[in-house]
Amino acid sequence: MACTTILVGKRASYNGSTIIARNEDSPNNEYNPKKLVVIRPDEQPRRYKSVISHVELELPDNPQRYTSMPNAVAGQGIWGEAGVNESQVAMSATETLTTNERVLGADPFVELVPAKGTPGEEGYVPEVAGGIGEEDFLTLVLPYVHTAREGVLRLGRLLEEHGTYEMNGTAFSDADEIWWMETVGGHHWIARRVPDDVYVTMPNQLGIDEFDLDDALGEGRDFLCSADLRAWMAANHLDLTLGAEGLGADGVHARFNPREAFGSHSDRDHVYNTCRAWYMQRCLNPSQDWDGEYAAWTPESDDLPWAQVPERRVTLEDVKDVLSSHYEGTPFDPYGEIGTPEQRRRYRPIGINRQSQLSVIEIRPDAPKACQAVQWMAFGSNPFNTLVPMYPEVDATPEYVSNTCGRVTTESFYWANRVIAAIADPHYGDNENDVSNYRERTMAFGHQVVRETDAVVAAADAGEVEGLLEAANERMAASLKEETDKLLGKVLFTSSNLMRNRFSLSDH
Structure with a gap:
């Protein structure tokens, strides 16, 4: 899925809440009707089978009630996308990410291998199921976790056991923390706790730009990862960091840049991904140098920060605005008049025609405990819609938002x-x-x-x-x-x- 994510730490938000927000955008020439529903414990499957990969999993017997933004038309799987559970833990899944050939050569995706031939006949080869992916993540994880950190660890275990057929970024939040998790190849993953005083911008590109392996494999205070990440990186020469400082005997630095090691910097990134991060950060840090031939950062910069301290506290309206944006005030606005026709079509807008839904989930520590979470939601193309609140601690959602067919x-x-x-x-x-x-x-x-x-x-x-x-x-x-x-x-x-x-x- 082509999506855009913004995460806002509790000291960077307008009211002290943690905020995770993501546009769910469908692939080109595809539109996926969505609805907001509540999944009660008796509706949660105990045995789950993915439509895309055919992987089957046994699920625990103690699911919590949770909200979900599933596909409204049956046939392609659940695609729950965003929700909040009874423990008031939020999850947004997923932001499709990029990777590179070195990573996929070292840990290939786990893809469905169709059966060959006819059962019972000579030469028949049975089907081999694939891994888990965006279709499955929310359903497999959110009902069973009680903190944002638990969400990372549960999804990590599932990835290590079953693998995945795509690169994805997933956000988890509770009243205290936000964690951002990125898959790396077929079975590996990394996660970083979002600092409380920053916001994070994520287009469809692997984003974390700094990682502490010692913390991830030790105390796990601000970083987490798959247990064999360091050995796997060493065996496949994936650390591209220069210099001897922090270099281990295995040739892997304690601190490295995952975006360089696991991500991409392609021409497509420059017209599809980096430009979106550039505009979001341009809106939230307007006094920085964004425009002109000698700007510090341009729409095609490969070194845009993963996280920035905003120039003022970030509001829900700010989040809605950046996730609806189409390069207003620049030559790249498809609705504008100051650019050339080529400039106005050069970069992929954030607010695009094939948006399915937007969920902006805030967990508010100063609200009554029974209603700390609010799931603000929108449907359709963001430049033309609105964002409205729904409390998730309910047994059913209103028909107007749940009756999509x-x-x-x-x-x-x-x-x-x-x-x-x-x-x-x-x-x-x-x-x-x-x-x-x-x-x-x-x-x-x-x-x-x-x-x-x-x-x-x-x-x-x-x-x-x-x-x-x-x-x-x-x-x-x-x-x-x-x-x-x-x-x-x-x-x-x-x-x-x-x-x-x-x-x-x-x-x-």
Whole structure:
């Protein structure tokens, strides 16, 4: 999946929360309808089989309830993508990453090998299942972990045992920590705790740019990895660090740059990946040197930092803005007028047409314990949608966000957003103000609902909390549907008046 991730540490966020956020984007010429649902313990499988790789796993008998953003149309697997469990641990899975030939030669992907021939006949070779991947991660991990760190360790064990057929980055968070985990080849992985005072930007490219092997293989305070990572790196000459400082007898440095060792710096990265990290960081650290021939960092820089301290605290609105962005204010904006036609199509926008869903999950340490987590969500192309809160500690989600199916209908929040974007896009400038006003109204109401609900929950008995949270979600969904219907009417009217077959002379 082509996605974009931003992570915000608790001392870098506007309210002291940990924030993990990711756009789920579908492959080119593919659109995956999504929904927000709650998976109850009795609905969690005890034996799981992947659609893509056919790998089968036995799962524990003690799953927690959790939210999920699965595919709404059956046939390709679950693809749960983002959610929060009863322990108020959040998971976002996954950001598809790049790698290089040296890594794949040293630890090839574990891919499905189809059967050959006919069972019972001479020469028949049975199927060999592949590993686990984005389709599976959330379902296999989130119901069973109680901290962000536990999430890393459980997924790590599964990767070491079953392998994977793709490179992926996965985020875990709780009220105290955020961890970012990257797969390396078929069975290896690394993870780093996000420092509390930074934000992290992740396009579809292996991102961690500093790693401490001694900590990862020792105390594991800020770094974790597969148990044999150092020996594997040594055997395959994967450490590209220069100099003798920190060099072990095996030829591997204690501190190294995973992006250089395991990642890529291709021409495709420059037009597809680095440009997105450049723009997100340009927005959150605007006083740094981003533009011009001699800028410190350009859209094609290979050394963009994985993490930066922002110039001010990062808000939910900032997260929504950068994950909806299309290089506004630069020559590279496809809706802009200051660049050449070639410049406006040079770089892959963050807010793109084939967005499926956006989940922005904040875990708030100062909120009532029963509702510390809020899963802010959006569907469809981000430049044309809004972000609204849903409390995950409920038994069911509102129909407007959970009723997505294969049929196009404006009674579904997903399809309403897709229709609005398609109508508004050809006349972006004419519709931009209405979309912006819609986003402001719905997000403001979302903040209001959260503030008022938190206050009610803080004074409520424990047995009342779930009902109060479900009522808050329904209140948000009802307002959201009303506002979305209004926006659809406005963009339809505006774009209808700009159709190419219009004619000013009328007989009325």
